[in-house]
Amino acid sequence: MYRNFRFDVTASSGRARCGVIKTPHGEIKTPAFVFCGTKASVKGVFPQHLAETGTQIILSNTYHLFSYPGADHIRKRGGLHKFIGWNGPMLTDSGGFQIFSLGYGSVADEIKGRRNGVSSLIKTDEEGAFFKSFRDGSPQLLTPERSMAVQRALGADLTVAFDECTPYHVDKIRTEQSMERSHRWEKRSLDEFVRENDFSQALYGIVQGGVYFDLRKRSAEFVNENSFFASAVGGTLGSTKEQMYEVVEATVKELNLARPIHLLGIGGISDIFEGIGAGIDTFDCVHPTRIARHGGALVKAEYRDCKTREHINLKRSEYAVDDNPIESDCDCPTCRTFSRAYLHYLLKANELLALTAIAVHNVRFMNKLMEEIRTAISSGNLKETAGKWR
Amino acid sequence: MYRNFRFDVTASSGRARCGVIKTPHGEIKTPAFVFCGTKASVKGVFPQHLAETGTQIILSNTYHLFSYPGADHIRKRGGLHKFIGWNGPMLTDSGGFQIFSLGYGSVADEIKGRRNGVSSLIKTDEEGAFFKSFRDGSPQLLTPERSMAVQRALGADLTVAFDECTPYHVDKIRTEQSMERSHRWEKRSLDEFVRENDFSQALYGIVQGGVYFDLRKRSAEFVNENSFFASAVGGTLGSTKEQMYEVVEATVKELNLARPIHLLGIGGISDIFEGIGAGIDTFDCVHPTRIARHGGALVKAEYRDCKTREHINLKRSEYAVDDNPIESDCDCPTCRTFSRAYLHYLLKANELLALTAIAVHNVRFMNKLMEEIRTAISSGNLKETAGKWR
Numbered sequence: 020m021y022r023n024f025r026f027d028v029t030a031s032s033g034r035a036r037c038g039v040i041k042t043p044h045g046e047i048k049t050p051a052f053v054f055c056g057t058k059a060s061v062k063g064v065f066p067q068h069l070a071e072t073g074t075q076i077i078l079s080n081t082y083h084l085f086s087y088p089g090a091d092h093i094r095k096r097g098g099l100h101k102f103i104g105w106n107g108p109m110l111t112d113s114g115g116f117q118i119f120s121l122g123y124g125s126v127a128d129e130i131k132g133r134r135n136g137v138s139s140l141i142k143t144d145e146e147g148a149f150f151k152s153f154r155d156g157s158p159q160l161l162t163p164e165r166s167m168a169v170q171r172a173l174g175a176d177l178t179v180a181f182d183e184c185t186p187y188h189v190d191k192i193r194t195e196q197s198m199e200r201s202h203r204w205e206k207r208s209l210d211e212f213v214r215e216n217d218f219s220q221a222l223y224g225i226v227q228g229g230v231y232f233d234l235r236k237r238s239a240e241f242v243n244e245n246s247f248f249a250s251a252v253g254g255t256l257g258s259t260k261e262q263m264y265e266v267v268e269a270t271v272k273e274l275n276l277a278r279p280i281h282l283l284g285i286g287g288i289s290d291i292f293e294g295i296g297a298g299i300d301t302f303d304c305v306h307p308t309r310i311a312r313h314g315g316a317l318v319k320a321e322y323r324d325c326k327t328r329e330h331i332n333l334k335r336s337e338y339a340v341d342d343n344p345i346e347s348d349c350d351c352p353t354c355r356t357f358s359r360a361y362l363h364y365l366l367k368a369n370e371l372l373a374l375t376a377i378a379v380h381n382v383r384f385m386n387k388l389m390e391e392i393r394t395a396i397s398s399g400n401l402k403e404t405a406g407k408w409r
Numbered sequence: 410m411y412r413n414f415r416f417d418v419t420a421s422s423g424r425a426r427c428g429v430i431k432t433p434h435g436e437i438k439t440p441a442f443v444f445c446g447t448k449a450s451v452k453g454v455f456p457q458h459l460a461e462t463g464t465q466i467i468l469s470n471t472y473h474l475f476s477y478p479g480a481d482h483i484r485k486r487g488g489l490h491k492f493i494g495w496n497g498p499m500l501t502d503s504g505g506f507q508i509f510s511l512g513y514g515s516v517a518d519e520i521k522g523r524r525n526g527v528s529s530l531i532k533t534d535e536e537g538a539f540f541k542s543f544r545d546g547s548p549q550l551l552t553p554e555r556s557m558a559v560q561r562a563l564g565a566d567l568t569v570a571f572d573e574c575t576p577y578h579v580d581k582i583r584t585e586q587s588m589e590r591s592h593r594w595e596k597r598s599l600d601e602f603v604r605e606n607d608f609s610q611a612l613y614g615i616v617q618g619g620v621y622f623d624l625r626k627r628s629a630e631f632v633n634e635n636s637f638f639a640s641a642v643g644g645t646l647g648s649t650k651e652q653m654y655e656v657v658e659a660t661v662k663e664l665n666l667a668r669p670i671h672l673l674g675i676g677g678i679s680d681i682f683e684g685i686g687a688g689i690d691t692f693d694c695v696h697p698t699r700i701a702r703h704g705g706a707l708v709k710a711e712y713r714d715c716k717t718r719e720h721i722n723l724k725r726s727e728y729a730v731d732d733n734p735i736e737s738d739c740d741c742p743t744c745r746t747f748s749r750a751y752l753h754y755l756l757k758a759n760e761l762l763a764l765t766a767i768a769v770h771n772v773r774f775m776n777k778l779m780e781e782i783r784t785a786i787s788s789g790n791l792k793e794t795a796g797k798w799r
Binding site: 058059060061062063064065066067087088092095096097102103104339340342352356357358360361364365367368370371372374375376 | 448451455485487492730742750757761762765766
């Protein structure tokens with residue numbers, strides 16, 4: 020069923036492990052970070068520079084591309100890889116997360132458990148999710164079958180089953196009902212995937228169940244029992260970092276370890292070390308490229324100006340006269356060329372180059388982090404490496 | 410006086426010529442195009458990618474840097490080259506053009522002879538120009554001596570004497586008076602330049618005189634008689650292309666041909682061929698990078714969709730389904746990676762990458778144009794080359 024795909028574990032240390040995911044567009048050495056090219060572009064960064072800075076895989080969001088320019092348009096252009104000029108592995112999500120999170124409020128609201136956004140979600144029933152297009156307000160319906168058809172047209176290597184994203188604020192009964200609907204939708208996704216399978220794509224199942232260990236166990240069992248290529252940990256992970264780490268650890272313990280395991284939407288440095296310690300293989304998050312657009316440059320522990328942040332804010336006035344690169348030991352084009360003082364100036368002068376330059380650094384930072392983590396797992400010194408980075 | 414600078418003519422065909430300008434930061438093969446990094450950055454383009462696409466020299470605007478972050482700030486950062494990460498030849502203008510053109514209205518208004526902008530120029534007297542800072546509205550004075558001190562602090566290889574930019578709408582008497590003031594200011598610039606000369610910079614004189622051939626002749630003689638390293642053709646060149654070409658031709662005829670000759674602020678493809686035919690060595694213009702930000706991609710004659718434009722507008726709906734690169738025979742990173750359809754999509758989706766990608770193409774386009782012009786001058790087939798490009 021997944022004859023052009025493979026996952027091999029190559030080293031391990033405790034539950035942490037190194038592996039290789041083989042796809043028709045190349046290999047992904049894990050642990051790996053998946054960069055967000057939400058609207059078919061990692062904002063401001065050439066595909067060539069993604070590759071040069073060690074990027075193995077990028078994702079695009081089905082929800083955004085479904086709304087514009089449309090999956091059929093991209094299929095006619097030769098598929099997502101050809102359309103965007105990226106010939107390495109790609110992942111698309113199911114579109115569900117955006118519909119629900121934009122429906123409940125902003126993604127940030129959702130992650131933080133707030134509920135004050137204006138809904139664009141019209142209603143959800145057993146069939147699927149009805150919502151208004153963010154482009155033109157037209158009514159749209161996304162179902163498991165439609166999500167799979169859209170992802171098939173987009174043509175990414177890795178695809179994700181359509182699930183219901185359970186809001187944080189609901190109780191256990193509602194979480195369980197939502198999880199069960201997710202399982203039915205994921206089953207329909209898998210059936211649709213199998214029906215149209217041409218061996219160019221592989222499918223991830225998603226584990227739901229919120230913060231409830233017994234539900235997580237049941238959901239992991241559901242994913243294990245169905246012929247997904249890989250597993251993704253989704254849904255609400257709790258209201259604190261500690262709870263998130265506990266939920267992730269409890270979930271991964273129940274999963275089939277012969278399959279790759281992805282943690283959806285998490286990308287902080289500490290979070291990554293915790294996730295890897297629990298057995299996570301891949302991560303994705305908009306964080307590295309999003310903070311770049313606000314002047315945030317990711318730095319290792321020794322370069323930080325504040326204990327509560329994993330980045331420095333180059334807009335701060337102290338950087339106006341700082342002639343050092345973002346990180347003295349970074350080999351990225353930005354650190355080889357520009358000082359913090361110049362980047363500070365570019366941000367203050369509203370110059371476009373600031374955003375691209377900081378994004379390129381943050382991409383290199385995440386890739387270098389994952390490289391060092393892979394080396395550390397193989398050589399058994401993950402703890403020392405963590406001390407340097409987190 | 411200019412012991413670290415040299416200009417050698419290496420080939421010629423009629424009045425058109427090839428040459429080499431030697432500077433402390435490397436050589437410039439002429440004819441050459443000077444790219445505008447107005448606020449110390451060619452918008453959205455890494456210095457490394459400027460170099461990789463054949464860029465020889467960039468300029469920054471004294472007016473903008475004087476207002477923010479200040480010349481002294483850049484001097485303390487090690488000068489402009491170090492600050493921006495560009496180790497090739499650089500030019501700064503005198504700041505005069507921006508003060509006057511922003512004072513009379515927009516630069517475009519000024520070039521086109523309109524007069525409807527809001528003035529930020531307070532007054533001009535023999536001392537210099539009083540104006541309000543665009544940053545904070547504070548009153549500022551720019552004089553020939555101050556312009557030279559600012560350009561010295563910035564540290565570009567090539568600097569320009571401070572002149573008065575004569576508006577288009579004035580009569581011959583006012584044009585002559587303005588030209589004479591420019592000559593006095595340029596002489597003061599030169600005196601100040603000589604006083605502080607440390608052999609790291611060279612100075613351009615500017616020929617004024619508007620559209621009046623006798624004034625242009627007098628102004629050219631003034632520039633020739635003073636020990637400028639090179640000559641620049643400035644001021645109003647007329648209201649039509651034909652008048653511009655006539656004024657440029659008449660001016661260049663009067664200039665010392667042992668010196669490089671720059672045409673200020675002109676960068677259309679046809680304009681460049683006309684200028685080169687008249688004996689111009691270097692050009693600068695915001696056009697290639699400015700139109701990129703509006704979806705305009707420069708293309709050779711065969712790729713155009715409209716006879717009156719030297720670029721295609723990638724926002725046009727026909728490009729949504731055009732799977733070709735901007736130019737099939739272009740070797741730039743954008744044309745090697747992206748289709749017109751993808752660039753069209755990025756523009757419509759407001760994705761940052763569109764602006765950078767089109768700018769990179771336009772930079773490569775201009776550099777390739779100048780490369781082919783240099784070859785054509787050496788081999789005597791400038792006319793055939795012009796037929797392909799204009």
